[in-house]
Amino acid sequence: MSELTGWGTDVGIAVCPHCDWRYLVPAEKTTLRCPHCFAAELDLVTEGVEQLPYVRPPELVTPFTVTKTTADKRIEEFADGIPFAPRDLNPDALRGRVQPLYLPMWLVDGDVTATWEAEVGFNYNVVSHQERYSDGSGWATQQVQETRIRWEPRVGQLERHYDNIVAPALEQHAAMEQALGVYALDNTQPYVASILESALVRLPDRAPEAAWADAAPAFQAAAGEECRQAAGADHIRQFRWSPTYTSQHWTLLLLPLYATYYLDDEGQPRPVLINGQSGRVFGARRASMQRAQHTALIIVAVAAVLFLLSLAVGVAGLAVPPLLAVGGIGGVLALCVGLGAIIPIVRAWQFNRKPVETL
Ligand SMILES: [Zn+2]
Structure with a gap:
């Protein structure tokens, strides 16, 4: 039996030719933009699906607790207050492109027997x-x-079972966690096929064996904290142990997010991500230098027209002397307006000086 049938609905595997992210997609959806890079349409994988790793369904899902309405509000806040924002960076465009998405994460349970020492x-x-x-x-x-x-100093023996130790199922797990924050695991629910009605699922690219390197220190940290509590101590340091792990059990958990994008000055997609549990937003807020320059050019044009008018009035002033002064004032005004053309450029430049976060 194919592992794909375990998802409980008709699904396929699709891959992004640009960033190589691999997704589980509803079978009926044929054209989908990659919700990671947004730079390409996903290609359906038609051959060798059975040989792909980790296409089995997850056991657990952290549901979306941020509603579409709240996500829309976050998008509005994201787009608000950017001077000379790129034309495409507007709430309507961002809202229209929102794609719900789930990211995978491993949870590992296991028994540990160890001798330990610490201060x-x-x-x-x-x-x-x-x-x-x-x-x-x-x-x-x-x-x-x-x-x-x-x-x-303390030494002791430990024989414990640990649940839900987190381990990355994605190479970009750490970057994603930094961008979107750490998800709380107190609201996980069993996987149901209905989550696939609107969302795509990113498939893991990290095997449990590879993820173990990150899980082992988490086991040690959990054990250290327990030993501190057992000793009734306020602190613990130099915790060393020699653990033996048995009965490991790996669970795949999905984490929710909304992904959308806008096109920058160069027409490149800039992803905007929203944590589906906390509503935290991640994305590059950039001013458009093109729009700032355009505004500057308009100001220069206004200044030029004002100058030419002042010149004409000044020339007329040769015949009607009072007009000479009007022309002079006009000339000064034109100069001031012309100098004002620098303002949009400086504002956009200053805004863009803030470091840009990218994944
Ligand atoms: Zn991609």
């Missing part, structure tokens, strides 16, 4: 006295409380 720290207060001088009362002794840590 555990206990807070204690010391009271000291400080002499202080104030204008009103002269010298006075003040009591000062200070918290210090007493460190004690």
Whole structure:
């Protein structure tokens, strides 16, 4: 039986020829833009699907808790307040292109037997006295409380089961986490086929064996924290252990996000991502230098017209002297307006000086 049938609905595999991201897509959707780079349409994979890794359905899904209406609001806030925003960076265009998407992540459960050693720290207060001088009362002794840590060595044995240790299923997991924040795992639900009605699913590109390198330190951190609690200590350091792992069980979990994009000055797509659980937005907010330059040119043109009019009035002033002064004032005004052409360029340049976050 094909692993694809396990998804409970008619699905296919599609790959982006530009960024190489691989997706699970509803079978009836034939033209889809890649919701990662937005630079190309996805190609349906028709051959060798069975040989592809990790095309099995996930066990768990973190549902979208950010509604479409809230996502629209976040998009409006994203597009708001950008001076000379690229024409395509507007709420309507961004909203019209929103694609719900799920990213994969591994969760690993397992039993650990280990001997461990560490230093555990206990807070204690010391009271000291400080002499202080104030204008009103002269010298006075003040009591000062200070918290210090007493460190004690500990060794022990540990036999525990750990649940839901997070491990990346994507090479870009760390970058994605930095962009979108860490997802809370307290609302996971079993996978149901209906999530595929509107959303695409990014397939993992990292095997559990590769992800283990990231999961092992998380096991150690969880164990260290438990040993601290068991010792009733406030701190723990130098936690070392020699663990033996057994009964590992890997679960695939999907995380929700909305993806959309706008085209920049060069016509390149700029992705805008919204965390489907927290509503956090990630994307490059850039001013359009082209639009700033265009505005500057209009100002220069207005200044030129004003100057020519002033010149004409000035020439007429040779016959009617009072007009000479009007022409002079007009000339100065034209110069001021002309200098103002620099403002749009400077504003756009200043806005774009902020570092651009990219994935
Ligand atoms: Zn792509």
